[in-house]
Amino acid sequence: MNEEKEVEEQSKPLVLEKLEANHADTLLAQDESRGTVVVVVRKEQAYAVLEYLKTDPELAYTYLVDVTAVDNSQMESELIQFDYARFMVIYQLYSYQGQCRVRVKVPVHENDLSISSVTGLWRAANWLERETYDMFGIHFEGHPDLRRILMPDDFEGHPLRKDYPLQGRGERERFNFDKQNV
Amino acid sequence: MGLDFGPDTGTDGNIITTTIDKVVNWGRKNSLWPMPFGTACCAIEMMATLASKFDLSRFGSEAIRFSPRQSDLLIVSGRISIxxxxxxxxxxxxxxDPKWVISMGACASCGGVFDTxxxxxxxxxxIPVDVYIPGCPPRPEDLIDAVLQVQQKIASGASPKGVEAIL
Structure with missing residues (x-):
């Protein structure tokens, strides 16, 4: 842990250097959080950036740790910074080769919830993207099987959105056993 | 077993009288076959109850069946999602039938802290519940107590909640 930090203090992380050299136009912001490089990239080029991070022989972020999203509708500071994009889709990557992590954040507007699926790059993305779809309603274009994964198939709404009431809309009380095909 | 010694017929107490219902209930109460439905930490306590330290078999309920078709006591231990x-x-x-249900712990009984x-x-x-166990999670002694309460209920001839609902 300490060694990692020392290296970072000495010089700019390799991933940032390479992204600035090759994908400078897509970088909206960059940050560092507890030793992890955080980059915000445009949605249109997100797939290209992620593919670059995975396939570049020096970076080799071959392990997709997590795909998730954040609903920023009540985070005024985030909204202003990224052109009032309500959602932020987040990819956590790890490189066994460089033993380092990178977090890629992609702003997604509410009026266009589609984003390219990365199932072609990492097969692990399949269920992670299904979960993000289930909880936030983000549509991953090109996903082989974009169904709900946690909530029942006939569930309406996306419960991790900030406008979804914590105690639900009464679905836990009025439960239709006849509709359930069990 | 609901035994009554018969009228004094000079048989020195060798004849006893009872009813079929009481004999059947006596058998049922001492051979409950639980169906565990463990979905959370309550199930860990249920496992402890069945293991050697607490040993539910002392009360005739150790024949855990993982097929509902072979069991007559459903133990709901843990959170149940929609x-x-x-x-x-x-x-x-x-x-x-006849079947009894134990709702084990706060989550199964009322949702517990998960008001979501x-x-x-x-x-x-x-589903009709016969005995509720409070606690988060309840201790094995609480589960044993619940089983004993079910046994008392059977011995008293009371109908399971599920049957009451139909009647």
Whole structure:
């Protein structure tokens, strides 16, 4: 842990250097959080950036740790910074080769919830993207099987959105056993 | 067993009288076959109850069956989500009558601390429950007490909640 930090203090992380050299136009912001490089990239080029991070022989972020999203509708500071994009889709990557992590954040507007699926790059993305779809309603274009994964198939709404009431809309009380095909 | 010694007929107490119901209930109460439905930490306490230290078999309920068709006591131990509820309901429906239900712990009984969109706030909204156990999670002694309460209920000749609901 300490060694990692020392290296970072000495010089700019390799991933940032390479992204600035090759994908400078897509970088909206960059940050560092507890030793992890955080980059915000445009949605249109997100797939290209992620593919670059995975396939570049020096970076080799071959392990997709997590795909998730954040609903920023009540985070005024985030909204202003990224052109009032309500959602932020987040990819956590790890490189066994460089033993380092990178977090890629992609702003997604509410009026266009589609984003390219990365199932072609990492097969692990399949269920992670299904979960993000289930909880936030983000549509991953090109996903082989974009169904709900946690909530029942006939569930309406996306419960991790900030406008979804914590105690639900009464679905836990009025439960239709006849509709359930069990 | 509901035994009564018969009238003094000069048989020195060798004849005893009872009723079929009482004999049957005596048998039922001492051979409860539980169907465990463990979905959370309560199930860990249930396992401890069945293991050697607490040993539920002392009370005739150690024949755990993982098929509902072979069991007559459903122990709901843990959170039940709206996706899991149809499964639980189906398992309950598959159990042969007469059947009893123990709702173990705060989550199964009332949702516990999980007052959220996805969690059933008490399984008794959908299946009849005979005995509730408070606690988060309850200790094994509490589960043993609940089994004993079910046994008392059977011995007294009371109908299971599920049958009462039909009647």
């Amino acid at each position: 996706k899991m509820m149809p499964v639980l309901k189906r398992i309950y429906d598959q159990m042969p 969109y996805t969690l059933i706030q008490g399984v008794d909204q959908f």
